Amino acid sequence: MKRICLLLAAITSLAALSFAATRPRYGGMLRLEMRGTFSSFDIAPDTNSNRSRVRDVVLRSVCDRLTAIDATGTPQPSLATAWHFEGDGRTWLFTLRDGITMQNGTTMTPQTVIAALSAQNPNWRFQVSGKELRIDADAPIPGMPFELAESRNSICIAGADGRWIGSGPFQISDFRAGQSVELQAFDDSWQGRAFVDRVRIQMTKSLADQVNDFQLARADAIESDPTQPRPTNSSTGIFSRPVAVIALAFTPNHPAASDPRIREALARSIDRNSIFTVLLRRQGEASAALLPEWISGYAHLFNSAQDLGTAVRLRNQAAALSTLSLVYDGADDLARLIAERVSLNARDAGITLQPRPESPMFRSFDADVRLIRLRIESPDAASALALIGDALDNATLQRARSATNADQLFAVENDALKDFSIIPIAHLPESFSIAPTVHDWILGIAGGVDLGNLWMEPPR
Amino acid sequence: MLKVLCCWLLVGLLLLPASILCQDIPSAAAQLASRITERSTPGAVSIAINNRSSLSDDAVTTLRSELLQQLQARGWRAKSSTEGGTTINITLAESFRNYVWTAEIFEGEVRNIAILEMPRPRLATESTSDPVVLARTLLISSNEPLLDVALVEGKISEGAHLTALTRSSVQLFQMQSGQWRLTQTQPLGIAPGASRDLRGRLFIQQGSIIDAYLPALHCTGVITQTLSITCRQSDDPWPVGEDRRIEGFYASTRNYFNGILSGPAAQNGTVNPFYSAAVLSDRVLYSGIDGRVRSQVNGQTATLPAAKWGSNIAAVQSTCIRDIVIAGSQADFTQSDAATAYAVSNSELTAIAQPAPFPGPVINLNPSPGGQQAVAVVSSLSGRYEAYLLTPRCNY
Numbered sequence: 001m002k003r004i005c006l007l008l009a010a011i012t013s014l015a016a017l018s019f020a021a022t023r024p025r026y027g028g029m030l031r032l033e034m035r036g037t038f039s040s041f042d043i044a045p046d047t048n049s050n051r052s053r054v055r056d057v058v059l060r061s062v063c064d065r066l067t068a069i070d071a072t073g074t075p076q077p078s079l080a081t082a083w084h085f086e087g088d089g090r091t092w093l094f095t096l097r098d099g100i101t102m103q104n105g106t107t108m109t110p111q112t113v114i115a116a117l118s119a120q121n122p123n124w125r126f127q128v129s130g131k132e133l134r135i136d137a138d139a140p141i142p143g144m145p146f147e148l149a150e151s152r153n154s155i156c157i158a159g160a161d162g163r164w165i166g167s168g169p170f171q172i173s174d175f176r177a178g179q180s181v182e183l184q185a186f187d188d189s190w191q192g193r194a195f196v197d198r199v200r201i202q203m204t205k206s207l208a209d210q211v212n213d214f215q216l217a218r219a220d221a222i223e224s225d226p227t228q229p230r231p232t233n234s235s236t237g238i239f240s241r242p243v244a245v246i247a248l249a250f251t252p253n254h255p256a257a258s259d260p261r262i263r264e265a266l267a268r269s270i271d272r273n274s275i276f277t278v279l280l281r282r283q284g285e286a287s288a289a290l291l292p293e294w295i296s297g298y299a300h301l302f303n304s305a306q307d308l309g310t311a312v313r314l315r316n317q318a319a320a321l322s323t324l325s326l327v328y329d330g331a332d333d334l335a336r337l338i339a340e341r342v343s344l345n346a347r348d349a350g351i352t353l354q355p356r357p358e359s360p361m362f363r364s365f366d367a368d369v370r371l372i373r374l375r376i377e378s379p380d381a382a383s384a385l386a387l388i389g390d391a392l393d394n395a396t397l398q399r400a401r402s403a404t405n406a407d408q409l410f411a412v413e414n415d416a417l418k419d420f421s422i423i424p425i426a427h428l429p430e431s432f433s434i435a436p437t438v439h440d441w442i443l444g445i446a447g448g449v450d451l452g453n454l455w456m457e458p459p460r
Numbered sequence: 461m462l463k464v465l466c467c468w469l470l471v472g473l474l475l476l477p478a479s480i481l482c483q484d485i486p487s488a489a490a491q492l493a494s495r496i497t498e499r500s501t502p503g504a505v506s507i508a509i510n511n512r513s514s515l516s517d518d519a520v521t522t523l524r525s526e527l528l529q530q531l532q533a534r535g536w537r538a539k540s541s542t543e544g545g546t547t548i549n550i551t552l553a554e555s556f557r558n559y560v561w562t563a564e565i566f567e568g569e570v571r572n573i574a575i576l577e578m579p580r581p582r583l584a585t586e587s588t589s590d591p592v593v594l595a596r597t598l599l600i601s602s603n604e605p606l607l608d609v610a611l612v613e614g615k616i617s618e619g620a621h622l623t624a625l626t627r628s629s630v631q632l633f634q635m636q637s638g639q640w641r642l643t644q645t646q647p648l649g650i651a652p653g654a655s656r657d658l659r660g661r662l663f664i665q666q667g668s669i670i671d672a673y674l675p676a677l678h679c680t681g682v683i684t685q686t687l688s689i690t691c692r693q694s695d696d697p698w699p700v701g702e703d704r705r706i707e708g709f710y711a712s713t714r715n716y717f718n719g720i721l722s723g724p725a726a727q728n729g730t731v732n733p734f735y736s737a738a739v740l741s742d743r744v745l746y747s748g749i750d751g752r753v754r755s756q757v758n759g760q761t762a763t764l765p766a767a768k769w770g771s772n773i774a775a776v777q778s779t780c781i782r783d784i785v786i787a788g789s790q791a792d793f794t795q796s797d798a799a800t801a802y803a804v805s806n807s808e809l810t811a812i813a814q815p816a817p818f819p820g821p822v823i824n825l826n827p828s829p830g831g832q833q834a835v836a837v838v839s840s841l842s843g844r845y846e847a848y849l850l851t852p853r854c855n856y
Binding site: 072073229230233234236237239240241242277282283284285293294295296297298300301379381405406407410429445 | 512551553554555556557558559560562564573574575576577741742757777779780781782805830831832854
């Protein structure tokens with residue numbers, strides 16, 4: 001009887017061992033290809049989503065922030081272990097984590113944090129008392145823990161050649177401006193060493209080249225886009241919620257579109273439904289709002305229906321109009337398709353839009369209108385609107401930082417959109433295709449990639 | 461005894477979030493009524509409520525009744541159809557954190573907005589790590605057997621239309637004051653082929669062109685404000701997905717498709733006989749009459765042994781997972797059914813949502829125009845026929 005029991009126990013142990021194969025493995029190199037590129041270590045908001053995405057992948061892997069947003073959209077401790085505010089939310093107090101080793105071997109100090117934050121927030125005032133950092137702002141910032149989780153508030157030190165040095169799971173081991181960046185696991189990361197040894201990110205790769213490399217097993221993870229079919233049957237598509245807004249933004253002080261009736265006519269001429277159905281292949285959502293519904297809850301209040309009759313009437317009321325130039329990111333196939341579709345819609349309303357890719361000879365500020373694809377980094381509506389305001393240099397949207405409820409946020413967004421100098425078109429998810437050998441690839445609630453927790457199967 | 465206790469505990473756990481919500485609804489309705497009254501002078505009013513959130517039908521019904529009471533208490537009254545006055549469109553929406561209820565108050569050309577936010581309780585079905593919640597919305601309920609139901613404009617909103625196919629007619633409904641009201645019944649004129657398990661399919665194109673398929677019968681027509689259709693005896697193939705990429709010839713004296721296909725994506729044109737199909741972006745799954753689910757990719761067919769599904773499957777899309785298969789269970793027609801959402805990768809199937817239970821067997825399941833929702837027709841065990849809209853929502 002005892003022998004039978006031992007035999008059963010052995011079988012049970014073997015069964016348990018076979019299930020243990022799903023635990024993460026250490027080692028290996030992840031080869032990631034992306035469209036965007038960056039050539040300097042700048043972390044200011046960027047209206048080019050491809051550039052912003054590749055920069056955020058690297059920045060998030062190298063530098064931590066005081067807070068981090070979890071899968072439910074709630075701020076969690078990161079380099080700060082606790083926080084609270086005083087009064088009306090102008091003053092915030094953060095307790096800094098002890099014993100954080102930076103990738104250059106130094107220990108993080110309150111001065112490290114102040115230097116990083118003050119560079120991006122010149123109007124904030126800082127005071128240190130022991131482990132506690134006090135931040136005073138000119139206006140209440142109810143969403144401060146969300147703001148501090150944004151990439152622009154990464155706690156980085158500038159290295160010898162300006163490259164980022166942080167406390168994150170990877171350090172930059174090689175950087176070729178505009179071409180590639182290689183990351184190496186940082187053994188002393190306070191959250192534990194990353195599972196993969198290295199990550200190589202090839203930049204400036206068109207989607208077609210990415211798909212080609214993926215099919216030839218030269219890449220383990222690539223970006224995907226509604227314009228692209230699934231690269232292989234065995235690949236897995238990873239999608240976030242809609243976290244990028246596609247919009248038209250008029251360049252201020254260009255006389256060609258100074259008549260608001262022309263801007264409104266253009267806004268009403270756009271057939272968002274066909275852009276969503278045909279060009280976006282029903283990924284994301286068509287919208288006339290800056291924030292997607294999952295963040296604000298009120299996006300449906302902005303009328304996104306095409307109204308060609310009104311568009312033509314408004315166009316006819318306006319003065320004679322020359323051709324308007326519309327610039328888009330030449331590396332973004334989807335942007336080109338949308339720009340072309342918008343110009344067709346505009347022509348039906350009697351407006352001539354000339355789509356042109358951005359180039360050194362024709363910069364975005366030369367154009368009357370820009371097609372922007374802007375990543376919304378925060379799931380907090382106030383922070384997200386303010387971040388869009390920062391990227392577009394729009395003071396009305398920046399007021400959202402002090403908003404405390406949906407009524408106020410709607411008022412801010414409505415104010416910013418009412419003169420049609422910004423015309424939202426759609427919201428798009430972030431999406432990647434990954435090889436079957438890559439596991440635990442997780443996109444954050446706002447589309448951020450967490451390279452520290454993914455792992456790879458060993459080569460067979 | 462232990463089994464009974466466990467059952468009661470389970471029922472209690474499932475009902476708990478809903479009861480908490482129901483307790484909150486009167487105070488929420490009072491707050492919304494108050495905000496509406498702050499922005500407009502009370503008078504004659506008509507109200508439409510559109511639910512875009514995960515609130516249940518019961519909660520919406522309670523809210524409607526509470527809100528009307530609260531508005532009446534503040535001096536509002538229902539306006540007659542000929543009377544001018546205020547129109548209020550209320551949308552029950554949600555962000556990932558809160559319920560967001562918006563009221564658009566129209567007085568002539570003037571639009572005022574009132575917004576109310578409330579923390580969204582984490583419902584039992586949402587507290588899991590499932591990436592998708594399969595939301596279930598009751599569309600209509602009927603004593604007459606329903607074969608299929610379709611939203612004409614693909615949405616539920618004031619003035620929108622819905623059609624229902626029965627064995628002898630096509631019915632047209634319109635959303636009026638938040639209720640689907642029957643506005644027209646158009647007889648088919650010709651009886652479909654006899655079957656002990658009669659099936660039918662409604663297919664809407666461009667929000668107005670309607671095709672109705674029954675065994676050996678094909679009806680075509682147009683919906684404007686009214687419905688006009690013409691039927692003829694025919695063995696025309698039926699669309700098996702949300703579009704006409706693949707059409708299947710229906711065995712008119714049986715209850716399945718005979719496996720002969722047509723259409724631009726029909727590949728080699730023949731598969732094993734099947735009850736239903738899920739047309740995904742890169743493959744088609746067929747629920748075979750032998751109980752097996754087969755996957756066809758680039759003309760190659762493979763069995764999916766892991767698919768323990770019933771005979772009803774349909775494909776839908778969502779923003780977080782592109783291809784989703786909604787499948788009924790393997791219960792027979794004597795038992796209640798449930799629909800579950802799955803993601804498909806190679807031959808692997810992953811359940812990505814908690815099952816959505818129904819009060820009886822699912823007798824028909826088809827994707828809606830646009831492919832982002834599906835409609836399930838259920839023969840409830842109480843004897844009524846009910847149509848439900850199934851929407852995969854990303855579990856924020």
